[in-house]
Amino acid sequence: MDFDTIAAISTPSGEGAIAIVRLSGPEAVAIADKLFRAPSNKALAAQTTHTIHYGHLEDPATGEVVEEVMVSLMKAPKTFTREDVIEINCHGGIVSVNRVLELALRAGARLAEPGEFTKRAFLNGRIDLSQAEAVMDLIRAKTDRAMDVALNQMEGRLSKLIGTLRQALLESIAQMEVNIDYPEYDDVEEMTRPIMLEKSKWVRSEIDKLLQTSSQGKILREGLSTVILGRPNVGKSSLLNSLVQENKAIVTEIAGTTRDIIEEYVNVRGVPLRLVDTAGIRETEDIVERIGVERSRKVLKEADLILYVLNYAEALTPEDELLFEAVKDMDYIVVINKTDLPQKIDLEQVQKLAGDKLLVTTSLIEEEGIDQLEEAIADLFFQGEIEAGDMTYVSNVRHIALLHQAHQTISDAIGAAEMEVPVDMIQIDVTRTWEILGEIIGDTADDGLLNQLFSQFCLGK
């Protein structure tokens, strides 16, 4: 059968640190070769099938290196779809994987429909329908595992924290087990309901905290939504361009050039930003621009951070003051741009309006002040939003689901303890919580309890 070449992100969305873009079809290898550079410079087409290659992806339009990747090469017919298959493994979150997919699409692939790979395998006579279903599950399980292995540094911290919770639970469970299995031993403290209750509540509050960070984890994957705000012509688009270091948004001398929202992803000193350039906010007659302005206000509401740009070379206007009012409850940094021009702005007045918010002065034309701005963004993020040193994020959907389960079981334990259920019954849910937390960090070995038991207590005859 003759098909075009399809591409899709084959990692279930939002899970884990490794992402895979899969291509299948007659052009798969050729498309990959347009993008992929191995250190040896050898083309994938010239490699033997069922091999894996390390290298970089380049954007053919600019020659710019986009990603460090591993590419699996599987030529027809011994592949899942019976077509040529390429899998591009890239690390990093949704931002980079999206970019890789976008490159593949630009290079000639078509975006696959959900399940289209399996459908092709089925249509190419590779598998029957029920098998296709089973294989879907299999793929999932396989990728799940791949992701478990690929815990990045952030998730390393997560596993450490989970480890601490589990250890605390384990000690209680072990103590409880000793009470049960060695009832005559008097030198083992009795595990009582109040102790169990206290421990469980503590664990639950920690799980709560983790679940709260799951939204921050999302921020980390998708970028901190950062809106560049300001009157027309103050240099918003220029600021975006400086930060992105590429000329994507259109810069003009006519006020009101940016008519809609422009988004760019950048990584500023470890903080992923989704930069949103907005149309200058002011009353306007231009219909197109008006729509842009309305959308700007909406974007503003959803922003995590605002870069509020003022013009150094103009006095503050009532509009500027209105904008100060609009952002007053939000996290923002004031950027006073165009310091290469003569000062007209009253800095004291700005300071007063900004209160304790940071002020940064820039001249984007002279490329000055960008460093300070970047530093200000990083500081704000690491100290304000999320406390430095406690950088634990849950971003993996599977992890979040398990945390919710653990939350449920520990809540059951707490409920039971409050209902004066016998301690060994409460322990059933505590043990379950310990197991679920183990699943998050991939520790399901079941000799943990016994090891704890015999190292913590002196037992036997």
Add this chain to the structure above:
Amino acid sequence: MPQYEAGTFDVIVVGAGHAGAEAALASARMGAKTLVLTMNLDMIAFMPCNPSIGGPAKGIVVREIDALGGAMGRVIDKTHIQMRMLNTAKGPAVRALRAQADKVLYQQEMKRLMEEEPNLTLHQGIAEELVVEDGKIQGLLTQVGGIYRANSVVITTGTFLRGEVIIGDLRYSSGPNNQQPSIKLAENLEKLGFETVRFKTGTPPRVNSNSIDYSKTEIQPGDDVPRAFGHETTEYITDQLPCWLTYTNEKTHQIIDDNLHLSPMYSGMIKGTGPRYCPSIEDKVVRFNDKPRHQIFLEPEGRNTREVYVQGLSTSLPEHVQRKLLESIPGLEKAEMMRAGYAIEYDAIVPTQLWPTLESKQIENLYTAGQINGTSGYEEAAGQGLMAGINAAAKVLGKEEVILSRSDAYIGVLIDDLVTKGTNEPYRLLTSRAEYRLLLRHDNADMRLTELAYAIGMIKEERYEKFLAKKDRIEEEIKRLRSIMIKPNELTQQVIRDAGGSELKDGIRGADLLKRPEMNYDMISQLTASLVDLEDEVKEQVEIHIKYEGYIEKSLQQVDKLKKMENKKIPENIDYHAISGIATEARGKLAEVRPLSIAQASRISGVNPADISILLVYIEQGKIAKISV
């Protein structure tokens, strides 16, 4: 040695320790013509260590053995010197009965039972060689040249295989308690290809009761309430003997520290792996050196002996050091040591070489049970013996094999752990090993296992009828309490107030009132009595069922999932090496254990969920596993 044909049997059981006794009785009871061949008929069901049966998890095993028609419960009910229900302040799932045994009476009673069993022949002799043809057991050869032929053989030789006793720097070839070791049989098993490990265990000194100053100890009496392991027991022993509690102290620990170089444990002389839950006193003092004292229980070994077992002082230090240790302990200053403690090393076979029926994978119709399989403890041995006996007989008689699930019984947990995971130390049951312990209770052993026992012919019609009637009464009463409304009248409020609860505002169903933590069945029956007279066991079942309904329900749901996985059988002839998707380590493990079901496969360490899903697809789709995804 000239050989002679000594007889033909359906099943031969080698050894008559706790495993052998149950195996022989079960096999005979199932209807198989059975021979039990053991080294010394005066040592049937001998307890080489503490004179005690039951305790957490183990006590429940005894109840299960009894429900399945085994002997241990009945025998200890007749021969104990005291019984106590443990963990009474905790939930019903962890309550457990423990008895102190009259060691000699226990042996005599077990021997009598065996002698009276119609299909069972007892004979004293030492098995030295197994007769195997075409990978199938045919019988065995004894030390005096007797050839015994049988369809199935069950080996239950405990700690005898290449046993070696160790005290101080003395080491000599011996079975427990200076009986002779089994060396020829050990060599024969090795030759037949069994993989073995070297394990170690130990026992404390015994002292003469007359030389103990009990005034320096605390008394530990039995329960006032009559207790029993046996479901059919009707006569209770009222005349109980107490145990006594004393402690080690700094002086004891100092003696150990000073003599540690004489301990074979620390000099490197003992190489076998000992159980962590049964450490010697030297181990305890070294590992937990911040503990100022350790408990020492003084347990009488019987009514007709003055010998007392010193629980907590298990040791292999030289005899003269053991004397000093005893002298340092309050109450034992003048104690006469009757026997010194010692350690014993022995061969155990690696239990992953067995099917869940306890049949050997390499030799058909050959079964092993008890400490030879790497366990430790009388109850663990008896539970395995029972199942091996049942299966050996079932195979001969052409009946279906009997495998208990982890959700059926602690015995199921025990055997599954052994054959699926193996063990790297002598294995002891603990409640924490059971994932469904709320379902595996002391009180409901008969509810769990009587149907099965009856179906396979281990219990008689009459007992089964009684059981069905009991079950009916329980169900009826639960139904009644679920439907009956209790009015908030003065009597009701009074009963609730007395129990410390808050008064009713409205009528409430009996079952819902019983669910309140402060209420129990007797209080409810004050408000709404059953029309029929219910025995205590029925009331207990009703109360547990209603009070812990939510938890029981949750466990049952988990069991449902387990059963689904258990029902996914793996074909015996599966070739794991042909399944490309499975990781290499998992493949090796699967090929070694050869699990019977997906449930069992998923419990093997080193086999992860992805391997299991590939295996599932393979089994269900046949060809698909060859696809590399």
